Amino acid sequence: MIHSVRGPVLEIGLDHAVVEVGGVGLAVHATPNTLSRLRRGDEARLATTLVVREESLTLFGFADTEERELFLLLQTVSGIGPRLALATIAVLEPDTLRAAIADADLAVLTRIPGVGRKSAERLVVELRDKVAAPAPATAAVGAGTSSAAAPSPVLGVREQVVEALLGLGFPQKPAEQAVDGVLAASPDADASVLLRTALSGLGRSR
Known part of the structure; x- marks a missing residue:
């Protein structure tokens, strides 16, 4: 590996x-x-x-080994593959995910795209005894002072971000509505900010 x-x-x-x-x-x-x-x-x-x-x-x-271990742990649950595991980590911070599983908080778990009530219940049943108390995160990503590079503008920013949300498992209509809502408030948002803000809004709305 x-x-x-x-x-x-x-x-x-x-x-x-x-x-x-x-x-x-x-x-x-x-x-x-x-x-x-x-x-x-x-x-x-x-x-x-x-x-x-x-x-x-x-x-x-x-970003750190804790996220990687959660990614691997999530895939031990039947019906959860790499794409859904990555979407889970994208929507929920590690501490939030661990707490939701430990507390059987289905409302939080169903924020994840592609996870309904039954899938959330399965997450709790199969992982509750495997989830340890949150560990301090170990920073693993290099950081600099220069600006993040924007993706190549093959598609418009809106289309790029909608496509990325679809890749994370969100349905097209909610993804488009979330992106359009962010653009209405911040017309000059770049792709990375637009994606993070839309993702945050989609997670809260589920």
Whole structure:
């Protein structure tokens, strides 16, 4: 397993970053919160895990080892794969997720796109005894003073952000409404801010 990567950030997208390791650019999929801490040209260190499928090898990166362990733990629950596990971490902070599972707080767990009441109950049943008390986060992401690089404008900012939300499992109409709502309040918001704000609003509305 690729346990971590460290190197200069070559590119930052809405759902991944490219980190150069030994002359090779590795695409690392991550949450908007993790990506927002990266800066193009700065060195970053990400805790990672490699998901191997018959047709693909996908590298996922995390701000710290706690997020990575939660990502792996979530996938032990029947019906939860890497995409839903990443969406869970994107919507809920680790402490919030652990507390919701420990307290069987279904209202919080159903904020996650693709998780209904039955799935939330399954999360509680299968993980309640495995979730430890929240541990202090270990910073693993390099930070600089330069501005985050915006994704290549192949699509408009609105379309890019809607597409990223769809990739996290949100239905198209709520995703579009959330993005349009943020744009109405902040017309000049860049893609990363727009995505984080829309994601926050979608999580509260579920």
